[in-house]
Amino acid sequence: DTEVTQTPKHLVMGMTNxxxxxxxxxxxxxxxxxxxxxAKKPPELMFVYxxxxxxxxxxxxxxxxPECPNSSLLNLHLHxxxxxxxxxxxxxxxxxxxxxxxxxxxxxxxxxxxxxxx
Amino acid sequence: xxxxxxxxxxxxxxxxxxxxxxxxxxxxASDYFIWYKQESGKGPQFxxxxxxxxxKRQGQRVTVLLNKTVKHLSLQIAATQPGDSxxxxxxxxxxxxxxxxxxxxxxKP
Numbered sequence: 744d745t746e747v748t749q750t751p752k753h754l755v756m757g758m759t760n761x762x763x764x765x766x767x768x769x770x771x772x773x774x775x776x777x778x779x780x781x782a783k784k785p786p787e788l789m790f791v792y793x794x795x796x797x798x799x800x801x802x803x804x805x806x807x808x809p810e811c812p813n814s815s816l817l818n819l820h821l822h823x824x825x826x827x828x829x830x831x832x833x834x835x836x837x838x839x840x841x842x843x844x845x846x847x848x849x850x851x852x853x854x855x856x857x858x859x860x861x
Numbered sequence: 862x863x864x865x866x867x868x869x870x871x872x873x874x875x876x877x878x879x880x881x882x883x884x885x886x887x888x889x890a891s892d893y894f895i896w897y898k899q900e901s902g903k904g905p906q907f908x909x910x911x912x913x914x915x916x917k918r919q920g921q922r923v924t925v926l927l928n929k930t931v932k933h934l935s936l937q938i939a940a941t942q943p944g945d946s947x948x949x950x951x952x953x954x955x956x957x958x959x960x961x962x963x964x965x966x967x968x969k970p
Contacts, residue, residue: 786958
């Protein structure tokens with residue numbers, strides 16, 4: 744089983760709203776990731792969590808706030824977004840990030856949340 | 862800086878033919894590459910990976926070739942089927958995935 748589940752599948756929000764994206768995996772993976780994907784572009788890394796601690800923040804604006812409550816869950820809290828933040832937000836998980844060079848560290852992706860900011 | 866690129870944004874092939882999708886990279890120290898397939902409305906799906914100590918790796922109907930001399934890798938899909946229609950990304954795994962721009966594979970019936 745290599746399933747990463749993301750909810751909701753679609754989200755429409757106004758610029759003053761607060762919303763959250765959720766991601767869940769039950770593969771025992773200890774690394775989880777958030778990516779942003781614009782139309783016809785490759786995914787771009789936003790955040791990496793390793794063993795429930797934030798390891799990488801790719802200079803993402805503070806209106807995006809990640810949270811990793813436990814090893815199976817990853818949230819992305821959204822506040823005061825801009826229309827240009829409209830995109831597909833993808834969650835991924837892998838066995839281990841800290842030892843990525845040693846492990847067969849394949850990232851498995853969820854189907855994403857399609858976000859529209861009005 | 863690091864970069865991973867694909868040669869063609871779109872590839873159109875006849876059903877049953879073989880497909881070859883190319884990718885170039887710039888960092889000669891790159892060690893680990895992954896190919897992903899992304900169908901419309903879905904997230905990227907792992908296809909096959911290869912490390913720099915290998916030149917070739919085969920999976921079910923897919924083969925990845927790595928030429929470290931010219932910093933080039935390719936994904937070959939045998940007997941292409943309509944279900945193979947998708948965007949294909951090569952990615953360098955440095956702990957972070959660095960994706961190429963993607964090639965859209967269109968399969969003509």
